[in-house]
Every structure is written in C-alpha cells, then in structure tokens.
Amino acid sequence: xxxxxxxxxxxxxxxxxxxxxxxxxxxxxxxxxxxxxxxxxxxxxxxxxxxxxxxxxxxxxxxxxxxxxxxxxxxxxxxxxxxxxxxxxxxxxxxxxxxxxxxxxxxxxxxxxxxxxxxxxxxxxxxxxxxxxxxxxxxxxxxxxxxxxxxxxxxxxxxxxxxxxxxxxxxxxxxxxxxxxxxxxxxxxxxxxxxxxxxxxxxxxx
Amino acid sequence: xxxxxxxxxxxxxxxxxxxxxxxxxxxxxxxxxxxxxxxxxxxxxxxxxxxxxxxxxxxxxxxxxxxxxxxxxxxxxxxxxxxxxxxxxxxxxxxxxxxxxxxxxxxxxxxxxxxxxxxxxxxxxxxxxxxxxxxxxxxxxxxxxxxxxxxxxxxxxxxxxxxxxxxxxxxxxxxxxxxxxxxxxxxxxxxxxxxxxxxxxxxxxxxxxxxxxxxxxxxxxxxxxxxxxxxxxxxxxxxxxxxxxxxxxxxxxxxxxxxxxxxxxxxxxxxxxxxxxxxxxxxxxxxxxxxxxxxxxxxxxxxxxxxxxxxxxxxxxxxxxxxxxxxxxxxxxxxxxxxxxxxxxxxxxxxxxxxxxxxxxxxxxxxxxxxxxxxxxxxxxxxx
Numbered sequence: 103x104x105x106x107x108x109x110x111x112x113x114x115x116x117x118x119x120x121x122x123x124x125x126x127x128x129x130x131x132x133x134x135x136x137x138x139x140x141x142x143x144x145x146x147x148x149x150x151x152x153x154x155x156x157x158x159x160x161x162x163x164x165x166x167x168x169x170x171x172x173x174x175x176x177x178x179x180x181x182x183x184x185x186x187x188x189x190x191x192x193x194x195x196x197x198x199x200x201x202x203x204x205x206x207x208x209x210x211x212x213x214x215x216x217x218x219x220x221x222x223x224x225x226x227x228x229x230x231x232x233x234x235x236x237x238x239x240x241x242x243x244x245x246x247x248x249x250x251x252x253x254x255x256x257x258x259x260x261x262x263x264x265x266x267x268x269x270x271x272x273x274x275x276x277x278x279x280x281x282x283x284x285x286x287x288x289x290x291x292x293x294x295x296x297x298x299x300x301x302x303x304x305x306x307x308x
Numbered sequence: 309x310x311x312x313x314x315x316x317x318x319x320x321x322x323x324x325x326x327x328x329x330x331x332x333x334x335x336x337x338x339x340x341x342x343x344x345x346x347x348x349x350x351x352x353x354x355x356x357x358x359x360x361x362x363x364x365x366x367x368x369x370x371x372x373x374x375x376x377x378x379x380x381x382x383x384x385x386x387x388x389x390x391x392x393x394x395x396x397x398x399x400x401x402x403x404x405x406x407x408x409x410x411x412x413x414x415x416x417x418x419x420x421x422x423x424x425x426x427x428x429x430x431x432x433x434x435x436x437x438x439x440x441x442x443x444x445x446x447x448x449x450x451x452x453x454x455x456x457x458x459x460x461x462x463x464x465x466x467x468x469x470x471x472x473x474x475x476x477x478x479x480x481x482x483x484x485x486x487x488x489x490x491x492x493x494x495x496x497x498x499x500x501x502x503x504x505x506x507x508x509x510x511x512x513x514x515x516x517x518x519x520x521x522x523x524x525x526x527x528x529x530x531x532x533x534x535x536x537x538x539x540x541x542x543x544x545x546x547x548x549x550x551x552x553x554x555x556x557x558x559x560x561x562x563x564x565x566x567x568x569x570x571x572x573x574x575x576x577x578x579x580x581x582x583x584x585x586x587x588x589x590x591x592x593x594x595x596x597x598x599x600x601x602x603x604x605x606x607x608x609x610x611x612x613x614x615x616x617x618x619x620x621x622x623x624x625x626x627x628x629x630x631x632x633x634x635x636x637x638x639x640x641x642x643x644x645x646x647x648x649x650x651x652x653x654x655x656x657x658x659x660x661x662x663x664x665x666x667x668x669x670x671x672x673x674x675x676x677x678x679x680x681x682x683x684x685x686x687x688x689x690x691x692x
Contacts, residue, residue: 104322130455134402134452137448153432153433153434154434154437157434157437157438157441158437158441160441160444160445161437161440161441161444164441164444164445165440165441165444165445165447165477166444166474166477169447169448169451169470169473169474170474172451172455172470173451173467173470173471176451176455176463176467177467232433232494233433233434234433234434234437234494277629279629279630279633
C-alpha cells in the first residue's frame with residue numbers, strides 16, 4: 103500500500119517535471135526540471151529493487167552529465183522566443199510525423215506484447231540479495247565482449263573529441279608548470295659580494 | 309517500563325518504523341549540527357594560534373567568558389536576525405532553494421555511515437555508491453546560487469567551483485573504487501570490518517597513494533583552502549554566495565563545514581578503520597577505552613578536521629590552472645596505476661604485504677626527509 107503511494111507520488115512528479123522540461127521558457131529551468139525527472143525515476147527504480155541502477159542514474163546523470171549541461175546552458179544566451187518562431191506554422195507537419203511514428207511503433211510493438219498476464223508479478227528478492235554483485239557477474243561473464251566493445255567505442259569518442267578541439271597556439275605565452283615546479287633558488291637569485299660604499303656625508307638623504 | 313513497551317507495540321508497524329528512523333536521524337543530525345557550529349570556533353581558535361593570535365575569547369555563558377565557547381551561538385543568533393536581501397534581478401525561487409540544495413546532500417550522506425559496530429541509520433548494500441551520488445549532487449547548490457544571484461562575481465565563482473568539483477570527483481571516485489576492490493564490498497560496515505587487525509590492517513598503508521588522493525580531492529571538493537578559488541576574495545569578492553546574507557548565507561556556511569566533517573568521516577572510515585581501535589589484536593585492547601568504539605571514530609574525524617584547518621593556515625591559494633593540472637594530470641593517472649596494482653594484489657594476496665610495506669616505507673622516508681632537511685637547512689634563512 104505505502105509502496106503504491108510512493109510510486110504514484112514519484113510518478114506524478116516525474117510526469118510533471120518531464121512536461122515542464124519541454125514547455126518552460128527558461129533553458130536553465132528546463133535543465134533543472136530534467137534533474138528533477140531523473141531523481142524521480144531513480145526513486146521509482148529503487149522501488150523496483152534496482153538500487154544499483156537507481157544510484158548510478160543519480161551519480162552519472164544528475165551528478166556529472168547534468169552539471170556539465172547546466173554549465174553550458176548557463177553560459178549561452180538562449181533566446182527561446184526566437185527558437186519557437188514558426189511553431190504554429192510547422193505544427194501540422196510535426197503532428198503528421200508524430201502520428202506516423204506512433205502508428206509505426208504500434209505496428210511493430212503492438213498491444214499484444216503487453217498485458218499483465220504475460221508478465222507475472224516479480225517476486226521480491228531476499229534482503230541480502232546484492233543487485234550490484236548480480237549485475238557485475240552478468241556484465242563480466244556473459245556480456246563481457248559487448249561491454250568491452252562499448253568501452254573501447256567510448257574511448258575512441260573521447261580521443262576523437264579531444265583531437266578535434268585541441269589546438270596548440272604558439273602565439274600565446276603559457277606557463278609550463280613542470281618548469282615552475284623544478285625551479286631552484288639558484289636559478290632565480292644571484293648573491294654578489296661587493297665592497298660597501300664609502301661614507302660621503304649624505305646619509306640623512308639631503 | 310512495561311507500560312512504555314506496550315504503548316510502543318500498540319502503534320501501527322509503519323508508524324513505528326518511521327518513528328524509529330526519525331529518532332536515529334535526530335541522533336546523528338543533532339550532534340552533527342552542534343559539531344559544525346563548534347568547528348567554526350575551532351577553526352578561528354586554531355588558525356589564531358598558528359598566526360600567534362588568541363582568537364575569539366569574549367562571548368561566553370552567564371557572564372563567564374569560558375574561552376569564547378558562546379561564540380558560535382552568538383554568530384547563529386546574529387545571522388538569524390539579519391535580513392535576507394533578495395537582489396532585484398535574482399531568480400527568487402532558485403535563489404532561496406540553492407542553500408538548501410547544498411546543505412541537504414551533506415546531511416543525507418550520513419545515512420549510510422556506520423558510527424560503531426551496531427549503529428547505522430540505513431545499512432544498505434550499495435553504501436559507497438550512495439555516498440558518491442550524494443557528494444556529487446552537492447555541486448548543484450553552488451551552481452544554482454551563482455546563476456540565480458544574477459551577478460557576475462557569483463556566476464564566475466559558480467563556474468570555477470563546478471569545473472573544479474567535477475574534475476576532482478573523478479579522482480575521488482577512482483580512489484573509492486580501489487577501496488571497494490580492497491574490501492570486496494560496497495557496504496560501508498563491511499569495508500570497516502575488512503580493515504580489522506590493528507594499525508597495519510587499515511587501508512592507509514597498502515592504499516597510501518589513494519589515501520592522499522582521496523583526502524586532497526576531498527579538500528578540493530569542499531572548496532576549502534588551498535583550493536578555494538571559487539571564493540577567491542581578491543578576484544571575485546566571495547564567489548558564489550556574494551549576494552547572500554543572513555540565514556541564507558549561514559546555510560551555505562553550515563553546508564561547507566558539514567561537508568568538511570563528512571569528508572573527514574569518510575577518510576577515517578575508508579582508510580583509518582572507522583571505529584576500530586589501533587590496539588586491536590594486542591593485549592591493550594581489553595583495557596577500557598582502548599577497545600573498539602565510536603570514540604576512535606570521533607578522534608580520527610577530529611584529526612582530519614584539524615588537517616583541514618592546518619592546510620588553510622599554511623598553504624597559499626592554488627592558481628586555477630595548477631588546480632586543473634593536479635586533478636587531471638597527476639591524480640587521475642596515479643589512481644589508474646594503483647587501480648591496476650590493487651587489482652593484481654586482490655588476485656595474488658602475497659603482494660598485499662608488499663604494498664603495506666611500501667606504504668610504511670614511504671611514510672617513514674617522508675618523515676625522515678622532513679626532519680633531516682629541517683635540521684640541516686632551516687628554511688627561509690639565506691646563508692652567505
């Protein structure tokens with residue numbers, strides 16, 4: 103009973119946040135509503151005993167991806183009014199495409215594949231069942247190859263992104279930290295010994 | 309007594325669970341907030357001593373000055389009665405939510421920290437992951453505050469802070485991954501129990517590089533000196549909370565100190581054996597107070613909090629590019645190498661003793677170097 107209440111509360115928040123993401127005018131508000139939607143879906147995953155996925159959703163999407171998103175969105179001067187120009191004019195075309203896609207989706211995954219009789223109610227696992235261990239065991243045995251391939255693809259993407267955006271400009275003076283760290287006192291100061299100046303009666307500065 | 313037990317049992321089960329959980333939360337959050345208040349006093353006292361000053365010593369109770377023990381209370385009362393100024397260009401809702409966003413995660417993370425062998429609010433299997441998630445969402449308070457203030461100083465501070473926190477989170481996460489590999493569990497209680505066996509059983513020695521990376525990243529995560537460019541006074545006034553006043557500012561302040569205590573507690577639990585006694589396994593452990601117990605955890609937390617204050621009094625602020633270099637080019641490679649080394653050690657246990665020996669040797673050599681250099685050439689004196 104309480105689980106049902108929690109589910110509906112979080113589901114309602116998630117749907118509300120999801121709608122706000124695409125309707126709200128301010129881009130930063132939109133990103134923050136997306137964060138709220140992620141949170142609510144993490145709570146729903148927790149209800150489904152998928153605690154690893156739920157926490158990783160918060161850790162990766164909320165804690166890292168959305169922070170960088172916000173970072174970019176805040177620095178951009180997004181004019182939503184101009185972006186929404188012609189919304190009404192293109193609405194019929196957009197609606198047509200949306201209906202077509204929905205129709206195709208229904209053709210492919212029709213209602214006969216859903217329904218409560220096909221999916222029996224999942225049996226709750228024992229309290230000492232570790233979601234993380236189970237996921238790790240599957241990931242590193244059965245799906246090891248796919249997992250590694252995905253990792254390599256991500257690595258290639260990172261290298262590509264860096265090599266596309268990095269450029270060394272020779273005209274700009276930059277610091278070389280390793281040289282700064284390696285500097286010694288002898289490199290910077292020189293102590294000279296010299297004879298002291300003779301008195302000439304002008305010590306008072308006159 | 310029986311009457312109360314009967315009363316308790318008469319309550320519905322759901323309500324009992326809620327009441328029990330709330331009581332446990334109060335038992336952690338109450339002392340924690342008090343500790344936060346007194347860390348601020350400790351900071352002013354300790355830094356005062358380091359700088360050959362006395363520090364606050366006037367405000368006491370009932371006419372006695374009591375070494376200034378009333379100072380945090382006086383500060384809190386003052387901030388409570390100050391007006392919260394809302395800048396006219398600010399985004400009202402986000403401006404007021406931001407302080408809560410930064411204090412909330414700092415307190416929420418305590419839910420999975422075991423304080424001794426029995427007491428923990430929620431004993432969950434993915435405890436370490438939960439902590440990583442909670443510490444990673446603390447950055448929202450800073451970003452939202454900087455943006456909602458509609459001020460350039462606040463915005464620059466928020467940008468600096470966000471970039472810094474996201475960078476150091478990676479090294480911190482890797483350090484935690486190494487800890488979970490060494491312990492073989494994500495449950496924090498199991499991680500502490502995996503460190504049984506006295507000082508040499510704790511993870512600080514075999515995971516020495518991770519220990520250093522973790523604590524230094526923790527200092528950077530909390531935006532404390534020497535990594536406090538987010539509030540570099542000489543450049544951007546006070547950074548992201550420049551427009552905050554009164555209690556809204558105080559909540560940011562509380563969040564910073566709560567985060568400090570959290571990082572200190574995590575370092576104590578993950579690398580110094582939490583509530584375990586250093587005398588474990590010897591005859592001394594059977595003496596009162598020398599066995600395992602929460603007082604060891606509190607002592608270790610106090611040690612790390614003192615380190616925080618010591619750093620602040622000792623080091624000049626890092627330059628921004630130096631911070632980024634340390635995070636990306638030093639810490640992340642170090643953690644990656646140690647990840648592989650510990651992976652081998654987990655599969656081939658004899659290597660574990662070598663790692664412990666390596667850690668001990670490194671600490672001994674460092675101490676020797678410090679003492680030896682100090683004796684031969686006093687720093688700051690220019691010999692002719």
